Amino acid sequence: MNIVCIGGGPAGLYFSLLMKKRFPAHRIVVVERNRPYDTFGWGVVFSDQTLGNLVAADEPTARQILQAFNHWDDIEVCFKGEVVRSGGHGFCGIGRKRLLNILQGRCEELGVELVFETDVADDRELAAHYDADLVIASDGLNSRIRGRYADTYRPQVEARQCRFVWLGTTKKFEAFTFDFRETEHGWFQAHIYQFDGATSTFIIETPEEVWRAAGLEAMSQEEAIRWCEDLFADRLDGHPLMSNASHLRGSSMWIRFPRIACERWVHWNGVVPVVLMGDAAHTAHFSIGSGTKLALEDAIELARCMAAERELAPALARYEEVRALEVIKLQSAARNSMEWFENVRRYTALEAPQFAYSMLTRSQRLSHENLRLRDADYVAGYERWFARRAFEQAGLPAPADLKIAPMFTPLRVRDLVLKNRIVVSPMAQYSAVDGVVGDWHMVHLGARALGGAALVMAEMTCVSADARITPHCPGLYTPEHTHAWRRIVDSIHALSDAAIGVQLGHAGAKGSTRAMWDGIDRPLDEGNWPLVSASPQQYLAGVSQVARAATPDDMRCIEADFVRATVAAEGAGFDWLELHCAHGYLLSSFISPLTNLRTDEYGGSLENRCRFPLRVFAAMRAAWPVHKPMSVRISAHDWVEGGITPDDAVQIARLFRQAGADVIDCSSGQVSKREKPVFGRMFQAPFADRVRNEAGVATMAVGSIFEADHANGIVAAGRADLCAVGRPHLANPAWTLTEAARIGYTMTAWPRQYLPGKQQLERNLERERQLAAAGAGLTPQQVAAKLLES
Known part of the structure; x- marks a missing residue:
């Protein structure tokens, strides 16, 4: 086979040497437009895991790379005069030129033909010239090939919000250093790491508007470098900043990161x-150091697929399938990381220890327990700091032993002190009779109150008969309803130390439907009741009942229904009240522009669309005891173009905070069947993060939080104050107690009747941990370390 690679960067070179090693008879040519060893940039970074992958792919190349690496374990975060250091991260830096030299030398050793100073204008002519059977387009960010065949590749190219410049310095840094500086114009940050014995990379980044306000747009390259030297003078200790891109003039040295993703990776040009x-x-933001990693792993996978398949077409199809999936995962993490750095200002109200923790866990790939594995002392120290502050903020005396996982620290909301940060989500049970809750709800909520969570939320409870989702939904609109709820609330208060809350709502256009198991969102066969919404709508096109627009009289009645239910909730003894303004129900239908087409004072702008929900909330707050908390559940993202966005969610949260809301419960979606949500673990936590740290209000995170590790990371990083866990609590009412035992946290209080179960569970889980440790093989990091030692 004849293969020609356009582009002599890491991807093209590494693929060529791997293929030549596997198939010495193949003719492989790499065509590069630059001169030999020309490159721009300073150093590149790999994790120990990536090094392990290189060892497995080609040991001689890996050995040379390992011997040239500068290795470090520590990360330092410099913020507001404090330095937070953590270890065990396992990174390596190498100069980009040195890496290319190693790959070029290995290619020459194996017989790959390297052709330099040749600019490829036409891939078809190039293929014909070399009688190629396969063309590899590894021609970089500004790929001509990607542009030529854009109809096939369908690339998405997005220029991001920050400007950054890639510089170097002769100062050597012992740790991967992140330095954050506030100026009169805004925040700047430096990403700094040593990559050889004499030089460190020094990337400086700031939002576009800050860059312009500082005047950097108008500066020459020399002036801009001097400005940066002055800003980071105490970090540089007299060492200069250097550019190796002297061909760039003025502001062109500052670039915006282009996020690139392609739907297809293979084109057949005839x-x-x-x-x-x-x-x-594809690209991945430099803040997780994955661009070169992805390039090398592309090369590994394509070479593997071509070795595994006899025919070229299935090999390329397999490569595209496998790599596209893996890249999506890493690009998701890279996006989280990139957005954190684009919005540093959002987190600058945090104290230095929490700011550093938030930065370390920004991608959501590095979890609380991952950090503990890397540096147990750092995590233990942070947990003590977090616990001490939590007890102080809750007005409680701190225990002598502050070895407390973040999810098990207390939280005070008004006069209610929650024992930990776990909430049982409100989950519809469709088991009430004429709105009256009974034994099922007693068992369901009681079991979960005994299961360790601090707050158990009853499902959406309807404020009138025509506010119900189904005929089987609970209500709070007759004295019988209040008495039935009082029986459950009193039982939970008597038998557990959990608080119990109720979520009040009105189904709106999503009402008069069957129970979930009989056809979710499907209208009743008979016995339907009229529906109202912000505007006329049919939730399921051609299926659902058509809801009419609420009139002023309807709105007055609905407001009165919510107030009556609020008074009833107090009469039932609930500790917490939540207003449901999410998921396309009535109040949500006013907020979302997808469902609110009104032309009166309750339609149009976001402020107008929120007017009625805020009016209802204010009336409820006035009727609810001042010492008891109230939260509001919102859909922070409609996942539909033209719908509510996370930007809107921040403003919605501000409005409810100003009206007296204590906590914003950040959910998303279920407003329109046209939604296209992006699921994943903790996929809604970023909404809670934005609302908490931009709107300045406590938040509750929900959605695919199913491990203690998730909850600990969310709470510890200040992404949310509470974590609502739903489906895991359906499978295991004692989820909170079980997760405590799973992470080795033994200080949780169990019901005394269940203490033998606690002891057995903790013994079993400890045995599992010991067996796993004893049976574990060498990790890729350990393989790389042993190779380097040899």
């Missing part, structure tokens, strides 16, 4: 297949 690799196919 003559030969053309395959994307590296930056031509």
Whole structure:
């Protein structure tokens, strides 16, 4: 086979040497437009895991790379005059030129043909010249090939919000250092790491508007470098900043990161297949150091697929399938990381220890327990700091032993002190009779109150008969309803130390439907009741009942129903009240522009659309005891173009905070069947993060939080104050107690009747941990370390 690679960067070179090693008879040519060893940039970074992958792919190349690496374990975060240091991260830095030299030398050793100073204008002519069977397009960020065949590759190219410049310095840094500086114009940050014995990379980044306000747009390269030297003078200790891109003039040295993603990676041009690799196919923000990693792993996978398949077409199809999925995962993490750095100002109200923790866990790939594995002393110290502050803020005396996981620290909301940060989500049970709750709800809520959570939320409870989702939903609109709820609330208060709350709502256009198991969102066959919404709508097109627009009289009655239910909730003894303004129900239908088409004072702008929900909330707050908390559940993202966005969610939260809301419960979606949500673990936590740290109000995170590790990370980083856990509590009422035992936290209080179960569970889980440790093989990091030692 004849293979030609367009682009002599890491992707093209590494693929070429791997293929030549596997198939010495193949003719492989790499065509590069630059001169030999020309490159821009300073150092690149790999994790120990990536090094392990390189060892497995080609040991001689890996050995040379390992010997040239500068290795470090520590990360330092410098913020507001404090330095927070953590270890065990396992990174390596190498100069980009040195890496290319190693790959070029290995290619020459194996017989790959390297052609330099040749600019490829036409891939078809190039393929014909070399009689190629396969063309690899690894021609970088500004790939001509990707642009030529854009109809096939369908690239998405997005210029991001920050400007950054890639500089170097002769100062050597012992740790990967992140330095954050506030100026009169805004915040700047430096990403700093040593990559050889004499030089460190020094990337400086700031939002576009801050860059312009500081005047950097108008400065020459020399002036801009001097400005940066002055800003970071105490970190540089007299060492200069250097550029190796002298060909760039003035503001062009500052670039905006281009996020690139392609739907397809293989194009058949009628003559030969053309395959994307590296930056031509995708990018990942430099804050997680994954651009070169992705390029090398593209090369590994394509070489593997071509060795595994006899025919070229299935090999390329398999490569595209496997790599696209893996890249999506890493790009998701990279996006989280990138957005954190784009919005540093959001987190600058945090104290230095929490700011540093938030930065370390920004991608959501590095969890609380991952950090503990890397540096147990750092995590233990942070947990003590967090616990001491939590007890102080709750007005409680701190225990002598502050070895407390963040999810088990107390939280005070008004006069209510929650024993920990776990909430049982309100989950519809469809088991009431004429709105009256009974034994099922007693068992369901009681079991979960005994299961360790601090707050158990009853399902959405309807404020009138025509506010119900189904005929089986609970209500708070007759004395019988109040008495039935009082029986459950009193039982929970008597038998547990959990608080209990109720979520009040009105189904709106999503009402008069069957129970979930009989056809979710499907209208009743008979016995339907009229529906109202912000505007006329039919939730399921051609299926659902059509809801009419609420009139002023309707709105007055609905407001009165919510107030009556609020008074009833107090009469039932609930500790917490939540107003449901999410998921397309009545109050949500006013907030979302997808469902609110009104032209009166309750439609149009976001402020107008929130007017009625805020009016209802204010009336409820006035009727609810001042010492008891109230939360509001919102849909922070409609997942539909033209709908509510996370930007809107911040403003919605501000409005409810000003009206007296204590906590914003950040959910999303279920407003329109046109939604296209992006699911994943903790997928809604970023909404709670934004609302908490931009709107300045406590939040509750919900959605695919199913491990203690998730909850600990969310709470510890200040992404939310509470974590609502739903479906895991359906499977295991004692989820909170079980997760405590799973992470080895033994200080949780169990019901005394269940203490033998606690002891057995903790013994079993400890045995599992010991067996796992004893049976574990060498990790890729350990393989790399042993190779380096040899």
